[in-house]
Amino acid sequence: MATGLHAPILDWYAENARDLPWRRPGAGPWAILVSEIMLQQTPVVRVLPVWTEWMERWPTPAALAAEPPGEAVRHWGRLGYPRRALNLHACARAITAEHAGQVPSSYEELRRLPGIGDYTAAAVASFAFGRSHAVLDTNVRRVLARAVRGEEYPPKATTTAERRLAESLLPALDAPRWAVAVMELGALVCTARTPRCADCPVAAACAWRLAGRPAYEGPERRGQTYAGTDRQCRGRLLAVLRDAHGAVPKAALDAVWDDAVQRERALDGLVADGLAEVVDEGAYRLPT
DNA sequence: TAGGCGTGGAC
DNA sequence: TGTCCAAGCCT
Numbered sequence: 001m002a003t004g005l006h007a008p009i010l011d012w013y014a015e016n017a018r019d020l021p022w023r024r025p026g027a028g029p030w031a032i033l034v035s036e037i038m039l040q041q042t043p044v045v046r047v048l049p050v051w052t053e054w055m056e057r058w059p060t061p062a063a064l065a066a067e068p069p070g071e072a073v074r075h076w077g078r079l080g081y082p083r084r085a086l087n088l089h090a091c092a093r094a095i096t097a098e099h100a101g102q103v104p105s106s107y108e109e110l111r112r113l114p115g116i117g118d119y120t121a122a123a124v125a126s127f128a129f130g131r132s133h134a135v136l137d138t139n140v141r142r143v144l145a146r147a148v149r150g151e152e153y154p155p156k157a158t159t160t161a162e163r164r165l166a167e168s169l170l171p172a173l174d175a176p177r178w179a180v181a182v183m184e185l186g187a188l189v190c191t192a193r194t195p196r197c198a199d200c201p202v203a204a205a206c207a208w209r210l211a212g213r214p215a216y217e218g219p220e221r222r223g224q225t226y227a228g229t230d231r232q233c234r235g236r237l238l239a240v241l242r243d244a245h246g247a248v249p250k251a252a253l254d255a256v257w258d259d260a261v262q263r264e265r266a267l268d269g270l271v272a273d274g275l276a277e278v279v280d281e282g283a284y285r286l287p288t
Numbered sequence: 289t290a291g292g293c294g295t296g297g298a299c
Numbered sequence: 300t301g302t303c304c305a306a307g308c309c310t
Contacts, residue, residue, distance in 0.1 A: 037307095038306090040306065041293095041304090041305055041307055043295095043296085046296075079294080081293060081294055083309090087308085114308095115309090118308090137306045139306065186306090187306075192304060226294080230292085232294080
């Protein structure tokens with residue numbers, strides 16, 4: 001089914017792939033794993049400088065594992081979702097302790113590491129180890145929804161039908177290249193907001209375009225406000241801890257958020273998540 | 289399974 | 300301007 005997609009997309013990728021450092025031949029499994037975690041819900045342009053600094057600072061899992069988790073959080077900077085920094089640090093320690101310092105190569109072993117779900121396990125197994133897996137990220141899901149199903153957007157949660165479709169499209173040869181090519185097409189051409197169908201190598205076969213690009217009809221796509229949320233408050237508090245070295249008096253945290261009830265709740269949440277540590281009654285710091 | 293979890297750029 | 304979105308994961 002839909003095997004006519006392969007050649008045009010692979011040819012397009014050969015001409016249009018971005019030169020990203022984690023795609024270069026020299027990039028090892030650790031470099032690829034770090035990039036995949038950083039890229040979760042985060043644009044490439046923002047990942048690039050942080051990834052580069054991380055790889056210089058911690059070129060191996062053992063190097064990161066030797067540091068306190070707070071250093072991972074500090075050097076995460078403003079990438080967002082800082083639990084990922086903690087996850088990566090825990091990955092480094094697990095890889096060092098249980099895998100002799102080598103990133104495991106199988107989907108199943110990768111999947112057991114903290115912060116590595118279906119997508120990331122499949123991506124690392126594919127891109128770092130050449131394994132054949134259906135790599136279903138938001139880009140791939142959108143491309144398949146449009147080209148094959150004729151709908152503007154995929155369902156909110158990945159369905160078994162989507163997975164079966166993706167698996168049916170796995171090529172016998174070089175599945176990793178196919179995976180990265182479809183992802184790249186989704187990232188550069190078959191974009192969420194304003195798809196560039198004029199530049200698409202499979203426009204002639206795209207079910208959605210052929211149907212006249214009908215508008216999405218599924219359930220409401222939630223758009224969460226950010227200003228005033230606990231998330232914003234947590235971000236402000238953690239920024240203070242990151243930018244200070246060592247313990248921060250609570251007064252310095254109080255200064256960045258007015259609502260005391262929400263501030264306490266957010267701070268408790270950071271501590272519960274392991275992103276912050278209580279030094280004594282009056283101070284906090286990144287985890288040691 | 290729906291909702292929580294950061295941040296900033298694009299339109 | 301506010302809304303939407305970016306290589307998800309976890310509970």
